[in-house]
Every structure is written in structure tokens, then in C-alpha cells.
Amino acid sequence: MSDPSDDLRAFLTSVHPYNALPGDVLDGLLSAFRAQDYAGGEAIYTFGEPLAGLYLIREGAVEITDERGNTVSLLSARNTFGERGLTRDGLAATTAHASADTRLLVLPRADFLRLIETQEVAARFFDRSRPAKAQRDDLANSRIDALMSREPLTCGPDTPVQQAAQQMRDRHVSSICVTDGTRLLGILTLRDLGSKVLAEALAPDTPVRRVMTENPLSLPPDALGSDVLHTMMEHRIGHIPVTEGGALRGIVTQTDLTRFQALSSGHLIHDIAKASDVESMAAATAQIPTLLVQLTAAGTRHEVTTRLITDIADAVTRRLLTLAEEKLGPPPVRYLWLACGSQGRQEQTGVSDQDNCLMLDDTVTPDQMPYFHDLARIVSDGLHACGYVYCPGDMMATNPRWCQPLRVWRSYFNKWIRTPNPEAQMLASVMFDLRPIGGDATLFDGLHSDTLALASRNSIFVAHMVSNAxxxxxxxxxxxxxxxxxxxxxxxxxxxxxxxxxxxxxxxxxxxxxxxxxxxxxxxxxxxxxxxxxxxxxxxxxxxxxxxxxxxxxxxxxxxxxxxxxxxxxxxxxxxxxxxxxxxxxxxxxxxxxxxxxxxxxxxxxx
Structure with missing residues (x-):
């Protein structure tokens, strides 16, 4: 099965990195891609089986799960998957199934490997040492000030080219802006060093003013990502200074665009789910501020943004629980880790502390409690290291008061409702926002609805809660x-x-x-x-x-x-x-x- 070549070309030129490939390379891919249709719910591949190739979603939706069945990505049109297994042993590192009727474009493994071996733009894009791309529309609609590097490398016009090259090497960048104070005069790139300096055998002390590109194309801070893309494509350049009133404010490069496209909540969760230690998870959560800026710049609604940010905290918590069990051994009885506060409501932003608790099976014995105290400490410390700081009010599972059997939790709620003093009102407000995160969710079955029913029938308690609100x-x-x-x-x-x-x-x-x-x-x-x-x-x-x-x-x-x-x-x-x-x-x-x-x-x- 294949798509008409004209339609396929039009589609591929709307998807990165294919839109940046030379025309003859793109033509070669037109005959290599094969279309494959899947019904909603149908498996595309399962963990450990040989991959047919690289998958590109033409239309529909795909859910990616890990070997334990946990969702790591929800993908839609123009998203790619399967590349990680292709670059290793050719076996699927995840499981994928269509979550709606879906048409996929499949690029055979041999063609994919040839593409990343011969085309640098494709190799950079599919480099899994960085997160995978977000939807292209997010980039096109984002303001340039959410994309740019704010501290571009600069030098004066009389700087020797050798010194400029050394500065670029030391900063690991591919360009240097030439300025007079804050005023942009020109730009010098690695390409310029090759074609204008080395190729012409110029002396190392040649001033950059002789080889720089004078008055380079620039964009203002309120330009959009689409302006950057169009300018780069039309003029075949990879570096665009950002200026305001002639003053240099930043620079956008192809690397910046790739990095922006690469960041998504789904891929951060993927990195967290495979993390072997807290440091790896902290490296992922350190990117949350950048993700927050990206989502907001793309016009994502606040309730979607906060949900995506919270999903990352949930993934961190579940991974920490898994690591804690690996260290401590299997839990002696069933348990459930719950979040309250903003995480419980799925409303986390760029500023979040941790609010959590543990519910234990009623069969737990006193000699088994130390296991859960240790588990709580491992998870809470890990959350703190990942940026979810300790709760100032000690509303955490590390507090023995909030690490209790289910029967005790029921008694808590019953007491708060019967005796609505100020502390009870505060605690009830927090605990009414509980949400299961990891463990046995059946422990929570009925508790929330039973508590709501009991509380709503107590008019005095409701009146106190209204007053507190x-x-x-x-x-x-x-x-x-x-x-x-x-x-x-x-x-x-x-x-x-x-x-x-x-x-x-x-x-x-x-x-x-x-x-x-x-x-x-x-x-x-x-x-x-x-x-x-x-x-x-x-x-x-x-x-x-x-x-x-x-x-x-x-x-x-x-x-x-x-x-x-x-x-x-x-x-x-x-x-x-x-x-x-x-x-x-x-x-x-x-x-x-x-x-x-x-x-x-x-x-x-x-x-």
C-alpha cells in the first residue's frame, strides 16, 4: 500500500526533519515509505519483537507503553516512533497500539539507517540522547523569545579570527556575533571560517570584520517560530540574531529549534520511567521550566499545561516507588501512595512542593511499619531532589500521622466531620483533594465517595468548611x-x-x-x-x-x-x-x- 507521491511529498515537507532534506534525498524516501492502516485498539508492535521500520503517523493516534504496561507517550499526526529500537538491535523497546483508526507511514530499517548516516539534520533529530520532538505547530506558533539563546557569544570587529574560533570552540557554539557595544555589526559562523578563512589561507590575525557577514538578517523578539523557519529556509541560513532597536538580544540557531522541538512531557516521562537513579530523574525534571515556557508560548490552555506538568510528577513518584521496592524488597502488605494539594488536583505549575500520604492494608502489623517508613523516606527524599520540595506543613508520608492503615484513615475523616475545629477544616480541605498515584488503588475504592456522602449530610461541618473556604x-x-x-x-x-x-x-x-x-x-x-x-x-x-x-x-x-x-x-x-x-x-x-x-x-x- 502506498500514498500518491504528490500527497506524500506535501505531507513530508510539513514534518521535520524531512522538510530540511535536499530534494533528491526526499525523492528517494517517497518510494521507500509504505502506508499501513490500523484499527483503533489494534497492536502495531509489542515489546521485544523485530521492528518493521521507522513509524510516522499520517493520521490517527498511537499510545506507547513500556514493558510494564505504563503509558509513556500519546502520539498524534506528524509524530514519529520506533527509532530507538532501530538504532540499537532492531527490536522494539516499547509496545505501540493504535488508540484510534490510524494510518502510519513506515520507513524500512535499512532506509532509516542510511538516512541518519548520510544526513546530519536527520541524525541530530533522531539522536535519542536528547528528548523527542513536540508537534511542529508548537514551534511555528511560539514567540522567538521562547526559542532563542539569551547570551550569544560576541566579540569586537577587530578580534583576530583565530581568537574568535577559539571562543566558539570553548563555548561549543557554531557562530559568534560581532558587536559594537550592544549594536550588532555582523556574524561569523563555522561555515565562514571554512570558506573564507581556511579556503583562502588567511592569516590567523585577520580581523573578523574582513570575513564576517555584515548586517545579517535578524528578527525582533516578538517574531514567531514560523518566521524563523521561513527565514532560514528562504535564505538557507542556520543562525538568526534577535535584535531590538539595533541592539542584540539573543540568537536562534537550528540547534535551538531542534532542542525546542525535542522537549515534550511525554519524552520527559519516558526518560523518568527508564531512570535508574534519582540523579537521572532530577536531570529530567530540571527541564520542566523550559517545558512550561514552551507550552505557554504555544498557546496551550492552562489546564492542559498543568495536567502535563503534573503527569511528570506522577511519573517521578511511581518510578521512586519502584526503586524503593527494588531496594527494600516486596512490600509486606498492600499499600497506596496518594497525592493531595496541587498534584492531587493535577494543577502543578513551575512552583510545587510535595503533599502526599500512604494508605496501608488493615492487616499491617507494627513490625511491618518500618518498611513503609523507609519507603516513604526514599520517595520523599527523591521528590525533594527532583525539585518537589518538602512540605512546610509536614503533610507527607514521612510523617507517621500520614502513613496509616485504611481503618485509621477512615477514623480521621469521621473525626474531622464530627468535630470540625479549625485543624479539622484545614486537614479535610487538603484530604478531599486526594488522588491515587502508585500502589494498590483498590484501597481507595469507596473511601472518597463514602466520605463525601458522610460530610455532605453534616450541615454543621459543611457550614464550617464554607467559612474556612x-x-x-x-x-x-x-x-x-x-x-x-x-x-x-x-x-x-x-x-x-x-x-x-x-x-x-x-x-x-x-x-x-x-x-x-x-x-x-x-x-x-x-x-x-x-x-x-x-x-x-x-x-x-x-x-x-x-x-x-x-x-x-x-x-x-x-x-x-x-x-x-x-x-x-x-x-x-x-x-x-x-x-x-x-x-x-x-x-x-x-x-x-x-x-x-x-x-x-x-x-x-x-x-
């Missing part, structure tokens, strides 16, 4: 203008966590409690409350829109700090926003405040 208020001052923090380290900023997303999270939790709604994610809870008519259609949609505005402002702020080389936080200065942005944010706070007032008055709806 109203303690976090949006930052509105007189006449509902935006009010900033008045003193301290974060003076004149807004806390977009505690006064932004947390009030919405608290509202959604109350709606879930009132309606016995099982979702844990904030947005899913609001939607479920709408369907259960706990919120009026207009009030519910307003709350969803308000939450989106606040959550996206929070992610945008974190990305701004990451791109500036700073650690992400939740403190936004309103002066950094345009009048339009401030207006929308203020309106969002007003919606949340109105719903809080409605809930506090016992109405629970907003028409």
Missing part, C-alpha cells in the same frame, strides 16, 4: 480595585496563588462537597457543579472564565520570570500588566468575590 479572598480594595500586598518582600504585588487560584479552588471543593461530586480537579469540579445545577449556567460559566484568566495570568508571570533567568513565583506586579490585562484580571476577581459572597449567604448560586 472564604478565608482566602481575591485582592480587591475599595470600589473593587486591585489591592496589592502592602509590605514585606513582596510589597506592591499580587499573590496569584493564595489570593488568585486558591479562592476558586476552595469554591470548587465546596461545590464538590455539597453535591457529592467525585472530580478532584478544580475546573472539572466547576463543570460538574454546573451539570448538577449547583451553579446557574451564567454564574458557572463566569466562574470558569474567571478561573481561566487568573490561572493563565499566573502561568504567564512564571514564564516571564523563567525567560528572564529567574525562579518562577506567584507574585505579580500589576504595573507589569497593560490596562487591558489589569481590567480583565480585576473583573475575574470580582466574579470570584461575588460567588464567595453568594456562598457565604447560603445561596450557593450566582445568576
Amino acid at each position: 472564604l478565608k482566602h479572598t481575591p485582592p480587591l480594595g475599595l470600589l473593587r480595585g486591585i489591592a496589592t500586598i502592602r509590605s514585606g518582600e513582596h510589597k506592591n504585588t499580587l499573590d496569584l496563588k493564595h489570593n488568585g487560584v486558591v479562592p476558586v479552588t476552595d469554591l470548587a471543593r465546596i461545590y464538590a462537597l455539597q453535591g457529592r461530586l467525585t472530580p478532584v480537579n478544580t475546573r472539572a469540579r466547576i463543570r460538574a457543579a454546573l451539570e448538577a445545577q449547583l451553579l446557574s449556567p451564567s454564574g458557572g460559566q463566569d466562574l470558569l472564565d474567571a478561573y481561566d484568566v487568573i490561572a493563565e495570568a499566573r502561568l504567564d508571570h512564571q514564564c516571564t520570570r523563567i525567560k528572564a533567568g529567574e525562579k518562577p513565583d506567584n507574585f505579580l506586579a500589576p504595573t507589569a500588566l497593560s490596562d487591558f490585562e489589569r481590567s480583565h484580571l480585576r473583573n475575574a476577581f470580582v466574579v470570584v468575590k461575588a460567588l464567595q459572597a453568594s456562598l457565604g449567604q447560603g445561596r450557593g448560586t450566582l445568576s
